[in-house]
Structure formats: structure tokens, C-alpha cells
Amino acid sequence: MSGGALFLAVFLACAVEAVEATTIVLAAGTARDWRSATSGLVAALITLAVLIAALGPALSAVPLHALRLVVGALLLVFGLQWLRKAILRASGYKALHDEAQIYADEIAAARDVPRQRRLAVPDWYAFTLAFKGVVLEGLEVVFIALTFGTNQHNLPLASLAAGAAVVVVAGVGVAVRAPLARVPENSMKFVVGVMLTAFGTFWGAEGADASWPGSDAALPILVASYAILAFGLVALLRRRREPASEVPLSLVGQR
Amino acid sequence: MIRWLRQFGAFWYDFVIGDDWRVAFGVVLALAATYGLHRARLPAWWVVPVVVAMLLPYSLWRATRPAKAVVTPSVPPTP
Numbered sequence: 001m002s003g004g005a006l007f008l009a010v011f012l013a014c015a016v017e018a019v020e021a022t023t024i025v026l027a028a029g030t031a032r033d034w035r036s037a038t039s040g041l042v043a044a045l046i047t048l049a050v051l052i053a054a055l056g057p058a059l060s061a062v063p064l065h066a067l068r069l070v071v072g073a074l075l076l077v078f079g080l081q082w083l084r085k086a087i088l089r090a091s092g093y094k095a096l097h098d099e100a101q102i103y104a105d106e107i108a109a110a111r112d113v114p115r116q117r118r119l120a121v122p123d124w125y126a127f128t129l130a131f132k133g134v135v136l137e138g139l140e141v142v143f144i145a146l147t148f149g150t151n152q153h154n155l156p157l158a159s160l161a162a163g164a165a166v167v168v169v170a171g172v173g174v175a176v177r178a179p180l181a182r183v184p185e186n187s188m189k190f191v192v193g194v195m196l197t198a199f200g201t202f203w204g205a206e207g208a209d210a211s212w213p214g215s216d217a218a219l220p221i222l223v224a225s226y227a228i229l230a231f232g233l234v235a236l237l238r239r240r241r242e243p244a245s246e247v248p249l250s251l252v253g254q255r
Numbered sequence: 256m257i258r259w260l261r262q263f264g265a266f267w268y269d270f271v272i273g274d275d276w277r278v279a280f281g282v283v284l285a286l287a288a289t290y291g292l293h294r295a296r297l298p299a300w301w302v303v304p305v306v307v308a309m310l311l312p313y314s315l316w317r318a319t320r321p322a323k324a325v326v327t328p329s330v331p332p333t334p
Contacts, residue, residue: 069286072286074271076303076307077279080307080314081273081274081278084275084311084315087311087315088315093318200282201303201307204285205300205303208286208287208290209290209293210293210299211300213300218300222304229307229308230311233311233315237315237319
């Protein structure tokens with residue numbers, strides 16, 4: 001895999017998560033207290049940095065073969081989850097991820113909770129809201145950056161891509177002080193879903209001792225094949241939905 | 256404490272397994288089958304892509320099928 005592909009995959013994945021985390025921090029700051037929300041954000045970033053510092057060297061020490069099997073399996077599961085959601089959204093079976101609506105909901109929920117001072121934090125609710133949001137969204141970012149970087153022996157480039165995504169998204173978020181509703185989050189999630197599924201397939205099968213015909217050349221073929229499969233499924237679901245749009249769907253357990 | 260443990264477990268389940276456990280289960284089976292075929296000295300690279308091509312439509316089909324109508328049992332006529 002070229003450095004460009006590694007950078008793109010990690011950058012896009014991290015940007016999607018960063019958009020979601022930015023929305024939560026903005027809501028906590030706007031509706032409650034900026035100082036507490038910023039403290040929560042900083043505490044979460046420190047937690048994630050500690051996690052990277054602890055997991056990075058540990059992952060590098062794991063034999064590459066075993067790492068590829070475990071990481072491949074996890075990336076494949078993550079990738080299929082992302083792709084499944086992206087296909088459901090693109091075909092109209094699931095509401096598009098709407099940052100403006102999420103922001104409005106968070107603001108409404110945050111305004112109802114009474115203010116409480118704890119551990120020198122003026123507003124504990126704003127702190128925990130920002131902290132939780134950034135840690136939860138950031139965990140996936142950390143996992144993707146670490147595994148891609150370790151597998152490709154280029155952890156600095158993967159970290160740079162993750163850092164660049166976070167800086168760009170957070171910078172724009174702070175500049176506009178509004179949810180980043182114009183970011184094509186659903187399309188990005190679609191692309192990342194295809195890429196994670198392809199990388200997961202490639203590394204997982206290698207970890208299970210399979211040899212790919214054409215070696216690394218199999219990876220772009222996997223990406224293209226999964227993209228065609230995903231677009232085909234979107235078209236199929238759209239066509240199926242048109243005559244049955246009035247029927248209630250069993251979309252149970254969807255995030 | 257039990258509530259915290261339950262929340263902790265639910266978080267990791269949601270983080271790793273996600274919306275459809277069948278997908279995660281299918282991935283594990285596919286990788287096990289790949290390893291098994293390799294041990295039997297057979298080509299094994301094709302297993303995971305084929306399983307993905309079956310799992311994804313299956314999971315989507317389950318998520319988008321129309322909800323079953325709730326059937327309320329009728330009251331038997333009193334003799």
C-alpha cells in the first residue's frame with residue numbers, strides 16, 4: 001500500500017469521527033460553559049494520548065502475523081458496520097447523519113440539567129459531555145491509526161494523517177462555532193467503510209496464512225470490488241424501497 | 256458496581272460487535288475457514304471476499320425487511 005493510500009484512509013476515518021466529536025464539544029460549550037467543555041476536551045485528548053503511548057509500543061512488539069489476523073478481523077467487522085450504515089443511509093432506509101439535528105438535540109438536553117461544580121470544574125455536565133464524546137469517538141480513531149500504521153510499518157505517517165484530520169476539523173469547528181453540517185459525512189463514511197473492509201479482508205486473510213494472488217496488487221482490486229458491491233446494494237435497496245416506502249421497517253438497534 | 260460492569264460490557268460489545276452480531280460471527284468463521292483451507296494445502300484467499308459478499312447483503316436484508324405484523328390472539332368463544 002502506498003503512503004498516499006495509508007494517509008487517505010486514516011485521514012478520512014479520523015475526519016468523520018472528529019466531526020462527530022466537534023459537534024458534541026460545541027454543544028457542551030454553547031449550551032453550558034466553554035471553560036468546562038474545553039477542560040473536558042483537553043482531558044479526553046490526554047487520555048487518548050496516554051492510550052496511544054501505551055498501545056503503540058505494545059502493538060509494535062506483537063508478531064506481525066498475529067497482529068494482522070486480529071487487526072484484520074477487527075477492521076473487517078468495523079468496515080462492514082460502517083458500510084452497512086452508509087448503505088442504509090444512501091438507500092434511504094436510515095436517516096442521514098445530520099450534525100445540525102444532533103447539535104440541536106444535544107443543546108436541548110444540556111439546557112435541562114442543573115449546573116454542578118466539581119473538582120474545580122465550574123460545570124461538571126459540560127465537562128463530562130465533552131470528555132465522553134471525544135474519548136468515545138477518539139477510540140476508533142486511535143485504533144485505526146495505530147493498526148494501519150503498525151501494519152504498514154509507518155506509524156508516523158498514520159499519526160500525521162490522524163492529527164491532520166483532527167486539527168482541520170476542530171479548527172473549522174472552532175472558527176465557525178457551529179456544527180459542521182456541510183461536511184459530506186455520509187459519503188466519507190461510505191468510502192471509509194469500503195477501505196476498512198478491503199484492508200481488513202487483505203490483512204485478516206494474510207494473518208490466517210492465505211497468500212493473495214498478485215500479492216499487494218490484490219488490495220486495489222478488493223477496494224474496487226467492494227465499492228461495486230456496495231453501490232450495487234444501494235441501487236437494489238433504493239429500487240426495493242420505492243414501492244414499499246410506506247411499510248414500517250425493522251430497523252432495530254440502529255445507531 | 257454491577258450496573259457499571261454491565262455498562263462497560265455493553266460499551267465494548269457495541270464498539271467491537273456493533274449492530275449485527277452475525278457479521279462479527281461470520282468474519283470469525285471466514286477467517287477460521289481460511290486457516291483450515293490453508294492447512295489442507297488448498298487455495299484459501301477467496302474465502303473472506305466471498306463471505307463478505309454474502310454477509311453484507313444478508314445483514315442489509317435483515318435490517319430492511321418489513322416488520323412483521325403483530326398478531327393478537329383472538330379470544331376463544333365461550334361455550
